[in-house]
Amino acid sequence: MLTFGENQKILFELKKRYFIRLSYKGTNYHGWQIQPNASSVQEELNKALSTILNQPINVVGCGRTDTGVHASDFMAHFEVDENCRFDCGKLAFKLNRFLPHDIAIREVFRVKADAHTRFDAISRTYHYKITKHKNPFRMESHWKNQHELNVSKMNEAAKILFEYIDFTSFSKLHTDVKTNNCRISKAEWTETDDELVFTIKADRFLRNMVRAIVGTLIEVGRGKMDLAGFREVIESKNRSNAGSSVPGHGLFLAKIEYPDGLRIEDE
Known part of the structure; x- marks a missing residue:
């Protein structure tokens, strides 16, 4: 029988994880995090990625920002199946065309399967x-x-x-x-x-x-x-x-x- 750690390793190996570096003007949003009956940056990014990649995507942010707060450098990560293929530069381009004018994707890049935008940040x-x-x-x-x-x-x-x-x-x-x-x-x-x-x-x-x-x-x-x-x-x-x-x-x-x-x- 596989241990919990071994099961987790297998799950990681079946997924690919990516970081997204973005900027946003927070004026029109009730912060980063999804919440009922309010617009959020996370919700906009989820919708854009899910549409472009044709699968449900839920991004995880490096933290939360409150209503009206801006980010000139924000990081989020998401996972896709191992067999999902795309060019990171082209994905960033498509996201910028899809997203509202006040959210800008600066970079998309692949990271280690257990990398985490919140918990791995050192400053x-x-x-x-x-x-x-x-x-x-x-x-x-x-x-x-x-x-x-x-x-x-x-x-x-x-x-x-x-x-x-x-x-x-x-x-x-x-x-x-x-x-x-x-x-x-x-x-x-x-x-x-x-x-x-x-x-x-x-x-x-x-x-x-x-x-x-x-x-x-x-x-x-x-x-x-x-x-x-x-x-x-x-x-x-x-x-x-x-x-x-x-x-x-x-x-x-x-x-x-x-x-x-x-x-x-x-x-």
Whole structure:
């Protein structure tokens, strides 16, 4: 009798797995994940792939994004039977013709049978974009902030994040994750004449974490919270002590990184 592991290996060998690198503007979607009575990026991609490949396809994403949140670099994977043949470049071309204008396929490539876009990711990078002035071309991609901000203080506070790994204070309540620990490797604000961008990179993120961190850093920038207070928020492990979450439309998933060796050459 075959063991569970042996059965799983056989199933893997009967399937081929592919990664899809895509970008999307989240304005018209209730996030990545399929949900009842609401449009989602996952649903659009499932429909397009199922139609083109003429078989039921269910893509698995590298994570979930909330309503209105964008992704300039998002990864998903799907499986097909071993005997299913297609050219990855041509599939990407067909998907781009089939999908709505606000979803763009950048690349399709074959990976090892057990590669997983969510669990194999080693880091994620997000950008949060703020416009300083009313700009009709940024209404759906930037949050307009009307307050004067001390960006230097906000960067000092951002550095404090590196000292901690438990970010319960910035997590959405009542989630089903096993741990609220994350290792942040980058957190900084950059500024131009009319734009502020917060960049944050970590091995993983909690639900609503980036938007809550940005909202709390805004409190520091406005002078409503000092650096000691920001540290106390983290140490309290209490979401109610942190600032309000900023709106989703300024948030971008900007980069996903994976270990070497997942990609394989297709026939």
